[in-house]
Each structure stands twice: as C-alpha cells, then as structure tokens.
Amino acid sequence: MRKLVLTLVACLMTVSYANADLVGYWPLNDGAGSVAANMVEGGAAGEIYNAETGGPSDGSVWVQVEDFPYAGSKTVIGSGGQAPADTAFVRAGDISQMTLENDFTWAFWSNTSPDIAANPGRFSGIVGNRYKPGPGKQDYSPRQFIKFTPTAFEWHMNGNGNDNIGFGDDVLEKGVWYHQAVVKDGTSLTYYRDGVAMLTGEVTQALDEPMPLWLMGDDAGDATEQWQGLLAGVRIYDSALTADEIAAIPEPSSLALLSLGLLVILGRRRAK
Template identity: 50%
Template sequence: MKLTFVIFVLGLVLTDTTIAQPADLYARWPLNEGEGEMVFDISGNDLHGMIQNADNGLGPDGSVWVEDPVRGTVISVNGTADGAFVRAGEIPQMTLTNDFTWAFWAKHNAENTADNDIILGNRMDENAVDFVPRQFIKFTPTKFEWHMNGNGDDNLEYDDIPADVWLHHAVVKTADQLTYYRNGIEAGSGTFTQPLDFPQPLFFGGDNEAAAGENWSGFMSEVQLYTYALTSDEVLQVMVLPVGSVIRTSAYKEIPSNKAIDVSIDTDLSWTQGDYADTHDVYFSTVFEDANDADRTNSLDALLSQDQDPNMYDLDRLDYGQTYYWRIDDVNVPLTSSTVFKGKTWQFTTELFDYAIPGDRITATASSQSEESGGPEKTIDGSGLTSVMHPIDTRDDTHSTEISDMWVSSKTDMAPWIQYNFDKPYKLDSMLVWNFNGILIWNMLGLKAVNVEYSTNGGTTWQSLSNFPDFTKA
C-alpha cells in the first residue's frame, strides 16, 4: 500500500505602487475645492481635513467657499462663536531638536478686531479642554504663540497683520530657533526654551471651543507643512508655487519601488532627484537602522557613495531572498547652501532561489484509490498541511494523519502509482513527500523503495530521478 503526499504552494507576489512624495512634506491643503465639507491633503499622506459649520463662512449665503480675484477659489471663516473652521489632524510633537515649517496664505478681515484669534494652530486639545500642563501653538493676527505651562516668553512677535490684503506667512522651526517670514522676507526670529509634551491638534480659522474669542475672520489658501526647516530660498519657492504643484526636496520614484518583492539579484538602484539636488549620497544595508541612521560622519558601513552625480548606483550581485534597505540623500546646489536632504529609507526583497509551483498548474491522477481516502487531488490542494511549504516559512512542515486528508491506493493495487501533469516543464530544485504507513504496516503493507520518473515530452519518454531516498517507516 502506498501513501504519498506531495504539496505545491501558490506564492502571491505583491508590489507597492504608491506614488512617491518628498520625505519632508508633511501635508499640503490647497483649500480650493469650491464645494463640500472636506479639504484634501495632496501630499500623499492623506491628512484630509473636515470643515465644521460650513455654512458660516464669508461667501454667498454663508458658504465657506469664495471666488477671490487674486487667489481664485479659497476658503473663508466668519469669526463668530459658531463660525466655520477646519480640523485637519495634528502636527508632530514639537521638541527642542526637531525641525518643522508652517506656511500659508491668508487675508485678514477688517471686521476681525481680536488680537489672539486662531488663524492656524490650536488653543485646546481635540476635546476642547486644556492640555495638562496647558500648551498650544497658534498663528494669531499679532504673534506666533508658543505656549507651555503659562510661559509667554517663547512667543514670536511680528507686526500686526494688516487687513484686506493677501499675505504669505511662514514660520521655520530649526531645533529651538523660530524664524518668521512675511511674503518671503524674514520679519522676526526668536528662541524658545520649552518643548511641548504632546502632538497638537491642527485647526484652520478657529477651533472647536465654540468661542468667538478664538475664531478668526478671513480667507485662507495653500496651507503647507514640512517636517524640515525650509531655507529662505525655499520659503520663496513655496510662496510662488502654482496650485497643485509640489516642491520635491528629496529623491523619489525609487527603483526598485519601496517594499517591492521578487526583485532580481542583479538589480541596480535608480531614482529621480529632488528639485534642487546637485549630488547624492547613497546608503545601503541589510539592517534598517544602519541605512536609516547613517550619515556622513557615522556611516555605519552603509554609505556606498558620497557626492555622486548620476541618479543610479550599480550594485554587485545580491543574495537570494534577502531584504535590503536603502536611502538617497540629495545634496543641494549652492543656492540652498549645499544642504543635505535626508531621504526616506526604502526597502525591497530579492527573488528566491526556487519557487513552489501553484497547485492550479498541476493535474493529479492515480492508478487507484482507497474508499476511505481522498483522491490524488488531495496531494496538491493543501489538505492536511499544518504549514505553508516555502523556504522562508519558519513553521514546522507537518501533515495530518487523517486518511481523508491523503491519497491511499486500493488494497488490491500491487503496483500503485500517482502522476502529476504540469502546465509546462519546470526545473526541479526540491520535492517534498509525506509518507504515512502507520495504520498499514501491521498488514505488511506500505512503501519503502519508490521510483520517481519524469518526462518533458508529454509522456513519450521517461527518465528516472536519481538519488531518490527510500522511505523510512512512518
């Protein structure tokens, strides 16, 4: 009696097709939808905002949407206690070491007389109550308020914002330094001494406290946030961006694509450089932390090339089934002070040396079948397996001992065989066979020596597979 089981497993290959965005662009809201109660983030990070009280703007019939002769379609808020505002997620926690940039266009309404209304930022937490300790960040008509636990000394003062004129505002945070730009020109700077304890909710034009004292009246357009300290030249570039465009300060459109699998071991690296790049630093490692944390002063054995000109790197042949991590830092042209823009850390996994053959590419037939057992198809449909057979699978490769999960030949079949017909010829690397004779060995039935033959011409001629071992008693 012959009990033989062969399993072939289907492998599903997935690739990431997300369009690359600059690593430091946190969010961008053009605020030009013209209808509806959502404002869309076009950075690719999906930080879309919801408009609250959308019928309490400055447009026709109280609409928040206005056609402006200078900026085109913009959003508006009316500054009343139940006025419109936008909730757009949150900004990262602000520390004494991280960098960030806020930038936006705004037109202050002359009817807005309060000096501390929220143009952009927050006063409370997401539930409209104070953080403990109290903390917030907000642009107002008179200053950029950096507030931590009653300390007002960290505020960044600037000239009061005049009414009825479009102005571009930006605050660049470089570690503990704040620099304010108005229409692309530096107009104030300062140092803050206290970091904040929490990420802060982000509002446009007011907040959810339902208090006129925090809600601003005016018009907004093109809000942009960066997890990077823009240079003065870049602030100017951001100010004049056409609607819908994106400044790319880091490399993107990476090949191999991020998280790609089944990548050739002979692959090279290539990318599209950022808008201001002059040269590139290439980092590459099998360890994420090394590729992500390395820099020019501490290479962690991951820096393959420094200040190279071409947007590609020719790798040596890679290992099979290995995950690699890589990063491209763009080094900018002198216009931007040769700033090094740290790129995203991407990853890909190379092809395997061998692949399991999908079961739907195999037809199984046999010389006979026991009434109690399953048919020969049980040997290719995954029945009874407790793991997926695959070189990178770490589970044990055991099989059920239930007869219904196997193929068993008839008791009267003294020369049993099972045959597999494949959709095309394959080059064999390994074949896994389960043989279970436990319930039959007492009847002197079972299998020890077997012959495995193969044909590449449809069964016209057959050849024996050499060195196939005898089955042990199971």
C-alpha cells in the same frame, strides 16, 4: 542657453526638495463640500465645520477672489466670524509633539477680514491649536499650545508665552493677502513674511503633547479663537526649509509655469 538650462534645473530642484518633506498640503481651493483635500498621499484631509453657512456673509466657505497674489482669480476658503458654534473652521489632522530637537516649517496665505473684532480677534487662531480636542475650553496641563494669530506666532508652554514671536497689532493690514511662514531649526525660530525673514526667536520650552491642527479656529466654543478672513495654501513640513525654499513656496503654480515656459523656449530654440 546654458544659463537658461541651469535656471530651469535649479527651479525644478527647488520644487522637488520643498516637496520632499511635505507632510500636509491643503490648497483650500476645493470650491464645494465640507472636505479640504490634502495633496500629500496618506495625509489627513481637512474636515470643515459649518461649510455651507459659516463662511463670509453667512454663506459657503468657498470664495472666488480676484486679487490673489500672482494668480488674480482664485478659489479660497473663508470664515465669516459668526458665533463659535456657527462659524467655519477646519480640523486638519494632528501635529507631532514639538520638542527642542525636531524641525518644522509652517506656511500659508492669509487675509484677515477688516470686520474682525480688534479684541479678542488679535488672539484668534489662523493655523495651529489652543485647547484639547472636543467641546469646551479644556486646557492641556500645563497650559501649552502653538498657533499663528493676526499679531503673533505663539509658542506657549508652562502657562507662559516667553517663546512667542510677536509682530504687533498693526503690522499686517487687514483685507490684504500675506504669505506667512515660520521655520523651526532645532531651538531657533524664524518668521517669514512674503518670502522675507522678518523676525527670529528661540524655543526654550518643549511641548509635552502632540496636538490637533486647526485652521481658522477650533471646536472649543471660545469666541476668542474664531478667526475671520480668507485662507489658502496651508503647508506643513517636517524639516527646516531654507530662505530660498521659503521664497519658492508662496505660489507654486507660478514656479511651475516658469519651468514650463523655459521648456517651451528651449524646444523652440532647438527647432531652429
């Protein structure tokens, strides 16, 4: 009994801490409309471009899938890989300037479409940014950006990708759901896949600018940036989560159900 109570407390403490430094959480399960709700009070909602026609099969971005990990049936958002002006993407506010001192955690579920072009699809932006806001490919000076692609987490500064964490063209199978996260603790980067630390890196160049946060592409009109696939549960923290906290993120609802189940068990035992 005592062990059961301690397990419940630990679960609830993990959820509480993991939400304490959450600055943006877009479940991307809205199911209709052109706004992606941000569950963090005061946080920027996501503005969805081409919401009715830029999704898979030239239809809505909202897709009901039956193979979502831990949940089975679930509503997610998707981009269909149309021409840059026609495909779906999301502007989800801004991120603060990335220095050598600040900490952060980015986490999300992604499923890259088997139909995505091998090149330039390998460079397309799932979460992050590439250009200055506004139409046209306007680089920051010096060139700098930070983004997840199907093949890497790119920390690009001074026109180079020396601080990137690359995981290869064929590591993430297309058409498969993966939970991905990167944690920045000072200058240290750790890349997680499905709750497991896979790769590490070191940041040697601070970025000069706060930047927009885009999901699935951007408004620059560059086909290279337009990702094709399904996305869910994007979370941005302003702290470096631990390995245990990362493992607790992928499906919060399952953790909540576990806690609820434990409470039910405790109640039944006390009633006997």
